[in-house]
Amino acid sequence: MAALRVVRSVTALRRALEDERLSGQRIGFVPTMGALHAGHASLVQHATQVSDVVVSSIFVNPLQFGPKEDLAHYPRTPEADMALLEAAGCRVLFLPEVSEVYPQGFCTTVQLPGLSEVLCGRSRPGHFSGVLTVVLKLLNMVQPDVACFGRKDFQQALLIARMVRDFNLPVQVEVCPTLREADGLAMSSRNRYLSAEERVAAPALRAAVLAMDAAFRAGERAAAPLLALGRARIATVPRFALDYLELRDPQDLSERDGAVKQGDLVAVAAQLGSARLIDNGLLGTEEAP
């Protein structure tokens, strides 16, 4: 296992990758906010399959947190993260300070109207502008050939793919499957906010998506009863404060309010205690179970 190199500046990052780039090696990139789990490791492992040298970043991006969100409390576990990255095959970790990413006077941001204003964007105004801005910057800093993102954050991955296309960024975007705990809960850095009781209740989010998928597979094609079924499943956990449960087109995120079809997106977000949890599935496809 090759040792992990930690770099904190863009200059050091570029230097660390100079030889690989000159010798024509393919550079893979997995951006993260740290507090890493097996889902992150799976992205790194995927990156090792599609590139020669894998770079990851850990940066808790202030631009994507709202004023009342968990920026100050976001979990930080750098030592464990480095061990996980090294074991997964990552060779270079970019670990910048906020001032390295956003030096004094920084003010250019990426806006993607429409797609970024629905689902999570509606309850988190400015969130996706912050995500796209930092991802664009990180892509420019690392200059990877391929970058890997998780389907768990479906809307985020879709927006990034659109930005890459709209700006002709020379990078291939790969979207990887969601890793889950044994009871179906999507792995997330925020799961550690859950109390023992909340942790037991949390898989209801996934169960709602699965109940809708099962009804779809059994022949239900109308959006309203599918949504009612999912909402009823989530309501069995009174502590869940549902943010949204929606059926949308997986390409343009337009709402499905009449009939649904195979591959349509089920997207859900809910607050459970101090954790905001999200999940999704694609109806009637192998992605859903």
Ligand code: AMP
């Ligand atoms: P984050 O550190 O939460 O910003 O996530 C960094 C990357 O890991 C994003 O591309 C996420 O979509 C992805 N990711 C987060 N959770 C999972 C998971 N359970 N399975 C696969 N990928 C994930």
